[in-house]
Amino acid sequence: MEVGTFKSKILDADGIRRAITRIAHEIVEKNKGTNKLVLVGIRRRGVPLAERIQQYIEEFEGVKVPLGILDITLYRDDLSTIDIHPVVHETDIPVSIEGKTVVLIDDVLYTGRTARAALDATMDLGRPERIQLAVLVDRGHRELPIRADYVGKNLPTSRREIVAVRLQEVDAEEDVLLLERDDDMK
Amino acid sequence: MWWLKDVWVIDPSQKLSAPRDVLVKGGQVLEISSSMTEEEVSVKAQGEAVDTVDGKGKFVFPGLIDVHTHLREPGQEDKEDILSGSRAAVRGGFTTILAMANTQPVIDSRALVEYVRMQGDRAGFAHVHPIGTVTKGMQGTELVEMATMKEGGAVAFSDDGKNIQNAEVMRLALEYAKLTGLLIISHCEDKDLAGEGQMRRGVSSARMGLKGIPASAESVIVARDLMLAEETGGRLHLAHISTTESVDLIRQAKARGVNVTAEVNPHHLIFCDEQLGITDTFLKVNPPLGSRADRESLIEGLRDGTIDMLATDHAPHTQAEKSRPFAEAPFGIASLETALSAVWENLVVPGRISMDRVIEAWSVTPALRFGLQGGSLVAGAPADMVLFDPDFSEVIEPATLVSKARNTPFLNKTLQGFPVMVWVEGRLVQRNRIVL
Amino acid sequence: MKWQRKDILGLEDMSVEDIRHILHTAKVMKEILMRPIKKLPTLKGKSVVNVFYEASTRTRTSFEMAAKVLGADTTSIAIAQSSVSKGESLYDTAKTIQAMRADLVILRHPSSGSAKFLADILDPNVINAGDGQHEHPTQALLDIFTMEEKLGPLDGKNVVIVGDVLHSRVARSNAWGLQKLGVNVTLVGPPTLLPIEMEGLGVKMTHDLNGALPGADVVMALRLQLERQKSGLFPSLREYSQLYGLTTDRLKKTGKESIVLHPGPMNRGVEISDDVADGVQALIEKQVTNGVAIRMALIYLLIGGSSNVVA
Known part of the structure; x- marks a missing residue:
């Protein structure tokens, strides 16, 4: 996680829970049920978010929607500009996505490049009927024509700021923080 | 004439390994003896110019x-x-x-x-x-x-x-x-x-x-x-x-x-x-x-x-x-x-x-x-002779090698102890690592 | 884990961490390889040059496929050489390829040490696809990957490698790699093909295959170069096969459902019988698939990032 100086807390644990619950509801509502739905978490924090959405949907619909994990490392467009290439992890989507509605889930939507890579990675796995995007935080500054279908929290930011999403499963904390990038980190 | 003063002479052909003075004249070893004065040397030079080499700390051998x-x-x-x-x-x-x-x-x-x-x-x-x-x-x-x-x-x-x-x-x-x-x-x-x-x-x-x-x-x-x-x-x-x-x-x-x-x-x-x-x-x-x-x-x-x-x-x-x-x-x-x-x-x-x-x-x-000439510094022997400086060190590099070849494991490494003067039949052919 | 290798030259000098990292990456690559659409944009615009001084359709094709799945462009230069001293030197060939701005050079060459020689003079990354009788690291890595896929962690497992060990780069690379992973390796072959000085590899050696088999989890048969008979290294294929050929009956001596590997191409009826080669214990086709995955992993690890970090 990037380093910066604390500015404010955007969401606490309750806030996160409410945002995700709402997204879960919206997914079911927009797709008129759970038929053909496949949830796909983008590594890394998209994965626990997807698991939670799966759980909420099961709670109020009684259906366990298939869940997959997507690693987009090999689809990144910045591989040739970063110094040491990141470790690749497995992509694991247990069902065919052919003709399905795939909901990609990530923590933060920023430039849109990760979403672009995730779209490409998904398409290489088959031909879904449609792909939707769900994010916990949309912080703006898009560099590509991409928008989210489900947003937990819209948060106007400056480029000097960092949005840090911390989840119990990964970080042993549960909140969303706004940080100011340290000067020497520029 | 060459006068190598106070140099350690190694000549196994005469079972010699000791500090001596060496005189070389007319392409031959003239004399090896314990120490000589300038007067003695100039007498032996018979009017020839004398090149004096301070041999202290160095070896001379055939x-x-x-x-x-x-x-x-x-x-x-x-x-x-x-x-x-x-x-x-x-x-x-x-x-x-x-x-x-x-x-x-x-x-x-x-x-x-x-x-x-x-x-x-x-x-x-x-x-x-x-x-x-x-x-x-x-x-x-x-x-x-x-x-x-x-x-x-x-x-x-x-x-x-x-x-x-x-x-x-x-x-x-x-x-x-x-x-x-x-x-x-x-x-x-x-x-x-x-x-x-x-x-x-x-x-x-x-x-x-x-x-x-x-x-x-x-x-x-x-x-x-x-x-x-x-x-x-x-x-x-x-x-x-x-x-x-x-x-x-x-x-x-x-x-x-x-x-x-x-x-x-x-x-x-x-x-x-x-x-x-x-x-x-x-x-x-x-x-x-x-x-x-x-x-x-x-x-x-x-x-x-x-x-x-x-x-x-x-x-x-x-x-x-x-x-x-x-x-x-x-x-x-x-x-x-x-x-x-x-x-x-x-x-x-x-x-x-x-x-x-x-x-x-x-x-x-x-x-x-x-059955070859050389191998000895007895008086009268041809002065095929080396002055060796144990303190001289040198990096072995292409620029200084005079052989056409560079295939030595010592390339770009430093070695210490080199011949610094070499005579063939009394004629100086190498001085300070430079071939004359 | 920071990947810091510029080249893949052999397993002798590779760390356990590096080996594990490669195996992990290969697992991801295998999943991609099994997809209906086997194409990634990862190495778009990178060029991989195969330089093969020895005929080897399978290794070359495997590297080409691996590079292409990752989106790289590949070129192959096959240099038929009847004699090593003829034609352009490896040095000049290497400099030419570098001038063409290749990102990665994959070399197969009949001289031991040729891959290191190349890596020492080239800026592009180098993968050794077999150098003389020295090493064949990608083969050993795919063997290890195949074993692990079937057996789980290899620590404490028993692997028997049988055949012409002396002339085998596959045996050498496997011996180094497997030892590092805690495997008990036993080399088996006749004294002429497994001479005493092979003890420098640090593994067990025996001339008795039947005695080595009990308890073996993996039996790897090496390809026998048939022309070695002419040099007097063994008297006949018949006797070789009787002593060191893998047959169904002999395989039972392991007392386990051992797996059988062979780097290919096989001499059926010599080092391996038909029924073993085609039997359920043989994972020879899996080795081929895994070979592509391993090579994808290595290519990605070497040229996936921007800066080629030199160790």
């Missing part, structure tokens, strides 16, 4: 005689020629070198012998003596005209570079050479055992997947040739001995009175096979570097006299030839310019062998065994 060099002329002048090779020799402290016969064409006739000798004379640095082949075309079958070639200046016979596989031919050579009184030098390497080998067969070759040459490839031929020499009473010299077994065989043969001498190359006393990396073509040499135990046996053999001589086996090759995968690079180390220094630093300084023994094995004995 110029080294290298009985095993490859000068590549005629035919492979891109690697070396007689001029560049003899310049390299005096830079390294050698005042006499013997040129091996495996040139292109090989030196198997009087005309070719004379060519090599005349090229050496023209160059005018170290004395260059040709070695003729044993067999015509180095084919290992018919003997050369040994008597005629001796008249042309050949000082020994050798098919070095190639073994004489046919034992009967070797036996005949040892017999026939008696007509000349010259040595047959054997390049001991059984062709079938050596095969396509690239380095000594052992744990290192097995690890790197490089084809191995077993120690027996040398030793079986050493055994064979010792028996042939014993049977014929011929005069045998064994080149570049590299195995424990060979040293043992020679020791036993000498005890029986076989007329044999043997040489060892500095690199076999300094390196061993486990130091060899898979791309270290500068350490690719034939015979290949042996085991650590072999190295110890060779040092012991040189100390106790089983091995009589040091010789460089100076084998120059081009950069392009050595810039190849190991198996494709030629065998050989260019060593005239570094050999003495390497021996000093790696063997004399650590106390493995005395400098007196080094000079005996690299100057006195070669002169006696091969």
Whole structure:
């Protein structure tokens, strides 16, 4: 996680829970049920978010929607500009996505490049009927024509700021923080 | 006239190893004595100008005689020629070198012998003596005209570079050479055992997947040739001995009175096979570097006299030839310019062998065994002479090497202890590492 | 884990961490390889040059496929060489390829050490696809990957490698790699093909295959170069096969459902019988698939990032 100086807390644990619950509801509502739905978490924090959405949907619909994990490392467009290439992890989507509605889930939507890579990675796995995007935080500054279908929290930011999403499963904390990038980190 | 003052003289030919003053006049050693005054010296100069050299902390000894060099002329002048090779020799402290016969064409006739000798004379640095082949075309079958070639200046016979596989031919050579009184030098390497080998067969070759040459490839031929020499009473010299077994065989043969001498190359006393990396073509040499135990046996053999001589086996090759995968690079180390220094630093300084023994094995004995001028600084002897500075250190780099070849494992490394003045028949040919 | 290797030259000098990292990455690559659409944009615009001084359709094709799945462009240069001293030197060929701005050079060459030689003079990354009798790291890695896929962690497992060990780069690379992973390796072959100096590899050696088999989890048969008979290294194929050929009956001596590997191409009826080669214990086709995955992993690890970090 990037380093910066604390500015404010955007969401606490309750806030996160409410945002995700709402997204879960919206997914079911927009797709008129759970038929053909496949949830796909983008590594890394998209994965626990997807698991939670799966759980909420099961709670109020009684259906366990298939869940997959997507690693987009090999689809990144910045591989040739970063110094040491990141470790690749497995992509694991247990069902065919052919003709399905795939909901990609990530923590933060920023430039849109990760979403672009995730779209490409998904398409290489088959031909879904449609792909939707769900994010916990949309912080703006898009560099590509991409928008989210489900947003937990819209948060106007400056480029000097960092949005840090911390989840119990990964970080042993549960909140969303706004940080100011340290000067020497520029 | 030269006056070397207060210099440590090493001359095993007169059992001398002590601080002395040395006078050289008219190309000869005039006198070696405990100390001289300027008056005494000026009397002896008889009006000639006196060049005085402060020899304090330095050694003077008879110029080294290298009985095993490859000068590549005629035919492979891109690697070396007689001029560049003899310049390299005096830079390294050698005042006499013997040129091996495996040139292109090989030196198997009087005309070719004379060519090599005349090229050496023209160059005018170290004395260059040709070695003729044993067999015509180095084919290992018919003997050369040994008597005629001796008249042309050949000082020994050798098919070095190639073994004489046919034992009967070797036996005949040892017999026939008696007509000349010259040595047959054997390049001991059984062709079938050596095969396509690239380095000594052992744990290192097995690890790197490089084809191995077993120690027996040398030793079986050493055994064979010792028996042939014993049977014929011929005069045998064994080149570049590299195995424990060979040293043992020679020791036993000498005890029986076989007329044999043997040489060892500095690199076999300094390196061993486990130091060899898979791309270290500068350490690719034939015979290949042996085991650590072999190295110890060779040092012991040189100390106790089983091995009589040091010789460089100076084998120059081009950069392009050595810039190849190991198996494709030629065998050989260019060593005239570094050999003495390497021996000093790696063997004399650590106390493995005395400098007196080094000079005996690299100057006195070669002169006696091969019947050559040099090897002694007695009064009246030609002043083939070296002044050696144990404190002089130098980085071995292409810019300063005068040999055409750079295939030395010491390239870009620093060595300490170098000849800083070299005279051939009283004429100064090298001063402060510069060939004049 | 920071990947810091410029080149893949052998397993002798590779760390356990590096080996594990490669195996992990290969697992991801295998998943991609099993997809209907086997194409990634990862190495778009990178060029991979195969330089093969020895004929080897399978290894070359495997590297080409691996590079192409990752989106790289590949070129193959097959240099038929009857004699090593003829034609352009490896040095000059290498410099030419570098001048063409290749990102990665994959070399197969009959001289031991040629890959290191090349890596020492080239800026582009180098993968050794077999150098003389020295190493064949990608083969050993795919063997290890295949074993692990079937057996789980290899620590404490027993692997028997049988055949012409002396001349085998596959045996050498496997011996180094497997030892590092805690495997008990036993080399088996006749004394002429498994001479005493092979003990430098640091593994067990025996000339008795039947005695080595009990308890073996993996039996790897090496390809026998038939022309070695002419050099007198073994008297006949018949006797070789009787002593060292893998047959169904002999395989039972392991007392386990051992797996059988062979680097290919096989001499059926010599080092391996038909029924073993085609039997359920043989994972020879899996080795081929895994070979592509391993090579994808290595290519990605070497040229996936921007800066070629030199160790």
